Amino acid sequence: QQQVKQSPQSLIVQKGGISIINCAYENTAFDYFPWYQQFPGKGPALLIAIRPDVSEKKEGRFTISFNKSAKQFSLHIMDSQPGDSATYFCAASDSGGSNYKLTFGKGTLLTVNP
């Protein structure tokens, strides 16, 4: 059972455009939603994260939008740059219990053309 569904699988945008990646979750106990960026040959790097008590969080060009009722959250990358080309993973966890683990989406390969 895939608890976090991510779309699209791949995305191509032009430099300066907006990249949007969407995720949906099933487990209502999830209360922590991070996004990770992974370059080839590297481990995932934490990009930005949100908790359900806010509907939006912005850090620089990266914004998370969160819709608790729809159980969906998305990553927006404004003014996309070629250096943003990477694989992006959404994830979710239930941080309230002692069983700490991240459930990941399948990833989105983003290509930003110059």
Added chain:
Amino acid sequence: KAGVTQTPRYLIKTRGQQVTLSCSPISGHRSVSWYQQTPGQGLQFLFEYFSETQRNKGNFPGRFSGRQFSNSRSEMNVSTLELGDSALYLCASSPITAGNTEAFFGQGTRLTVV
């Protein structure tokens, strides 16, 4: 502050052998989690250790095991290797303090089983 360190970076093993991977978490982080990353299955949770105790385990066979030492360093072991065990094995460390469940990943160990 040094990041998460995983050794070795690359490993080639023969089917049927066993392997041990090592992870040194960020100083002060007491939780260490392990994930398997493959192109087909994405990032999958293996297990999590906190204060030398395994708190949570993913859906992997008993050939996959781990441990954590008193200095929070962790090892994972895979016995009787199969071709399908070829993957990038990632370690993540977390502070797991109140309200802070961020997970920081190492660069991973690329295991190839031949």
